[in-house]
Amino acid sequence: MGRGERDTVARGARLYEAAQALGADHGKAVEAVRAALAPIHAAAVRRELDAIPVARLQDVTEGRLRLGSVEKSGLRTLGSVLEAGPYRLRQIPGVGQRTVDQMLAAARRLAEAVHETVAVHIDVDRPDPATTALVMALHVLVEAGPEARRAVDRAAALSQRLGPLLTEARPAAGRLRMLLAGQEKKARAVAAVTEVRSLLDEAERAGLPELFAQASVDLLRGPSSDLAARVDFELRSAEYYSLLAEISGRLPDAAASEGFLPDEIAERVRAQDLDDTHRRVSLRGYQAFGARFALAQRKVILGDEMGLGKTIQAIAVMAHLAAGGQTHFMVVCPASVLVNWTREVEARSALRVTVLHGPDRHYAFADWQGRGGVVVTTFDALRGFPAPDAGRVGLLVVDEAHSVKNPAAKRSQAVAQWADRCERTLFMTGTPMENRVVEFRNLVRMLDGGIAESLGERDALAGSVAFRKAVAPVYLRRNQEDVLTELPSLQRTDEWEELSASDEEAYREAVSAGNFMAMRRAAYARPEKSAKLDRLREIVREAGENGQKTVVFSYFKDVLRVVEEALAATDTDGTAVFGPLTGAVPAGRRQQIVDDFAGAPGPAVLLAQIQAAGVGLNMQAASVVVICEPQIKPTIEHQAVARAHRMGQVRPVRVYRLLATGGVDERLVRMLEAKTRLFDAYARRSEVAEATPDAVDVSDTELARRIVEEEQARLGMSDERLTAAE
Template identity: 55%
Template sequence: MSPERGVKAARETIRQAERLLDSARALLAGHAEAEQAVRSALAPLTAALAREQLAAMPVARLKEVADGGLRTAALERAGYSDVGRVHAASLYELRSISGIGATSASQLKLAAQRLAEAADESAAVRLDVEQQDAGSTALVRALGRLVAAGPELARARQVASGIEEELPRLLAAARPAGSRLRGLFTGRERKGEAAEAVRGLGEWLARSEAEETPLLLTQAATDLLRVHSSDAEAWIDYELRAPEYYGVLSEVVGRTAGPAATDGHLPTELADRVRAQPLDDRHRRVSLRGYQEFGARFALAQRRVIIGDEMGLGKTIQAIAALAHLKADGGTHFMVVCPASVMINWAREIERRSTLKAFLIHGPDRLRHLEEWRRAGDVAVVSVSGLHNLEPGSEAPAMLVVDEAHYVKNPEARRSRAVADWIRRSGHVLFLTGTPMENRVNEFRNLVGHLQPELVERLRGRDVVIGSAEFRRLVAPAYLRRNQEDVLAELPDLIEIDEWEEFSATDHEAYREAVAAGHLMPMRRAAYASPEGSAKLRRLTELVAEAQENNRKVVVFSYFRTVLAAVAERLNGRAVVIGPIDGGVSSARRQELVDEFTALDGPAVLLSQIEAGGVGLNIQAASVVIICEPQIKPTLERQAVARSHRMGQTRTVQVHRLLTVEGVDAAMVRMLAGKDRLFAAYARRSALAETTPEALDVSETVLARRIVEEEQLRLGLVPGQAGPDLTKRY
């Protein structure tokens, strides 16, 4: 190549590199500007919340943060009843108060400032679609720019940062090679360095072209320029994608849950090891919250674990993030085992949140899909009940995910044995469950036994005499749990209301007959036996009418099909009713019903059996939850409520429990309190266990017998011959 052509080629390489650098800088500048817009919109909202906190603090709180002793009596006599007033006052105003000198005034201002800083740091802004004031709207619109850029923005920024870090140095070294005039005044060694730099730029450009970096940067920068055309459009987009908005908000302000909450209060050494675990996002198409990243890293670092996060925290997303990492690390085949009712939801989420393809091994096409999965790889989605029919091939899943893993807590059950077979041939195993233990700690121990048998040996015989804190410490290598209140500060309020009703005459007659027969289930649904005179149905109708007036959607849960039928009959002509979702409805149809309910413009009512709709389905469209009767398993109710009160909910959620003042409802509420305490102490983060699990356990059969006997005695009825009926759902 002639010197002239060499200079021209070098000049063109330099120009292309400069254009690439300009694109990278434009993206980084656009992102920084978008983030600053969020901070500017957030600042007045945070300041207002901090002022509210200070106004609610009595001046006595100043003593807690002062370096020395402070006397606040003079402040209170002068009318300074809260910290907010002290913080707003000037030093001159404080010194003017009788009994407060210059030193005391300075100490008071310093203490108030410390509390103000703490209030500002802890203030968590909640966006409420029902309170679309100017400040909140400005924040929604600012966040919308970053949300619209999508999950590719993070990768584009990472690439742009690498370009910004490397290319300026190479360009400075290469420029003499692109100018004949500069070349005349450049020494031989410098010319060699310039030629080497040009080669380096060429390699950068070739790699960028192969990876489509220019397109990535241009698209991301363009996306950052998009703004909502109106305030209404901004709020609609927020309501549809609330989790993305809050995820971006937490990234911008860097105000996430503290490390202890994020890591589920694991021992420090274990938490540090988990944080050091890499997490590749090349095949992921969703941004993660801090606690979700930690959960995915935990699954990868510990290899065989349970993530027992409370409902609504995105366990599915954490599993998909782990699958995407293993895909990038060379994994080819993966398997998700879940209840049939949520198979479609899993397939949707996998293909929406990652580049992986999902194969439904279910229904008439199961064998064809199985062969496709074996040939192509990625994720097989199999039902818990159908897993034992799956003939093992040569594939060894890089990760086995078992959703609602409490279904395999009985090691003797066929589905548990099938899961155990696949565990043995899988590299990583991840159990997901919001309810790892319902009645007995040993059920939870059985789950751990599937994964890390050595832990079970350490626990055997000890967990009945140690407290919950020590129990959680021992199972930490295999168990991670976080609760909503610890990591989702932005989640709308959950308002729980017990609606106590008196039996009507017809209710009471049906109830006495059920008690005399000695059957628990008829006792539980007796309040609906005569719909015309049902006190509970009257109250339910009032609640639905109120929800309609406020343009809210309602989900009604009951254990019994007959109760749902009575509700449907009562609401006929009064509301748009979808469902019911019950055990006889296929998984595909369940999702269709939820989609139909969600898509409806305006108020509506979704009816569901609590076991069929309380697991797996996301019903954020509903902000009013009505539970027709107390449940024998407290976890059923928690799961059902979490279908609506979860990440993505944008409205305050009201939960109404329909209860009767006397009879089975009151007895169940009282007796089930012990079961709930057991769960809280051992499955949730807690240090309140003061007794043994066995002392707190109330099994279903024992509870049924006890309630029936108590009610027969209370009503002076002769016990019937039949035993407690725990099976009928009609």
């Protein structure tokens, strides 16, 4: 053994020490988070226990306990029972030792469940020392980023291989040791040195020494101040909460995270590898499962509720395929989110991205064909590009895929042609079925004709459980409440307003004319006497006084103009007004308006046409949402609200829907409730069953005609007909 072997062992020892040190640095950072979390979690558990009435113990003991005397003694909550303990409980008249034992055993079981499930929420508007310490501890790991996590994983894998080899190679570290070693030990040492040298070469080619050193530096670097950490948390709260869930072990229910898929499909998905080489963002557990589902099943619909990061999951699929040698990817989306898609791909991956939009799109298409990468285009532009050769495109992503539910539409035919030529296709939509189950079947048909043909009317009539089971091979959906335990509360309030005499007059004129759309916006036709407008101004003023940002949605451009003028003439305490954001605003400008709104210091209002802004744009800077009138489709309202109440939101979201009593609003609300039940049964949930979808299905035109006729009859106007649906 010569100097070369000794140098190899020494180099191996230094790399091993660096890997071990990195693991220790990461461990310290994780322990710092756990230490900061413990008191906050304990306080949250106490609050939860203090809110549970003592009567809940009856549920756990199947009604065996008599708790009347306990409540009369002043112990009215689960927390007070646990705090009292056995001695005080035994002093209550009529409570024996057996009852005390049963009561405490039941209380502890409930307390354990609370301890496991209670979520910690960080209030950005009311910082305190405890939550600030937690944010600062998390900041270290968030700032270190996915590269540090990757380095830690590589370090652990290297240590596992290198440690035993260095033990075997120890005799080669010195001449005397080698001389004293027996023949067998010498042979093992020589073989180990060879393997260590190979490992070192492999590690240096991968840049591991530098990677470990940089990761250790990043993990030891704290925030410049608590203010810097809190600001960063507000900007990147999704990453903070994702780490918090992982470190605390309080992950969402596994079955819910996996969309309640049948076991055989879920097992196949779990076994799917997911390469993160080209990805720059960590995934939550449910997001990693969604990406694996798309890879394992090849042609699927990802129907996650708005705000769960479908875009990130699509990028993860493309990054994995790129690591495996695929070079070309296509994203088709509405024009309003072209910029957002481009930004996300650039920020979240190392993939090259090109936009195919505008007069130069065909030159860009030719460039993409030659160089590869991700191209982002619109449904209309897609029709102008030739479908690719089979296998040429690694993944076709179709965002807001419910836009191609009509097989007779040219955009649907173009998407179907591309999907047929692509090895993998990922449809993304939070609203796969708006009115008819048959529309959902049309989407499935583009991906798997066999499954689509098997979905006859009988399957729909059998109820949602049977329907979800039948589409499981191609359809995955998760809901916010099931997988985002840290999401701030969403409070919906229907604001019923009595029409003013002026409003009523405008409404009767619209009904008399049979003009359904004029009926819907009659409450804003005479702004100076508008009851809805008065309430909207109050909401905006109150939000401004609390430093909150507000999004105001309406279907109608002229309503938005009325609102803009009303806010301009109102003292809203310096609240800036942005928009209106309508379908006429170019895609890039839409994103800029949203960015300006988010970046505005203090309170602000964004005016937005609901069908234009409810798709694709992220508005989590807003914590107040106002919907000026009920919409014909429940999914339009759901999408709009989800633009603010989504992953990354750090404040509770309050939604106000402005409604007028006694007319079109009341009738629409009743029909919306029926449509929402249908959607929940077949697309959102897996357990609720409806007798038949046709019981509540109605076309938009028929709905309008029916409401006009009913309102004409109610107001004593006969023989009027629907004349406008602007």
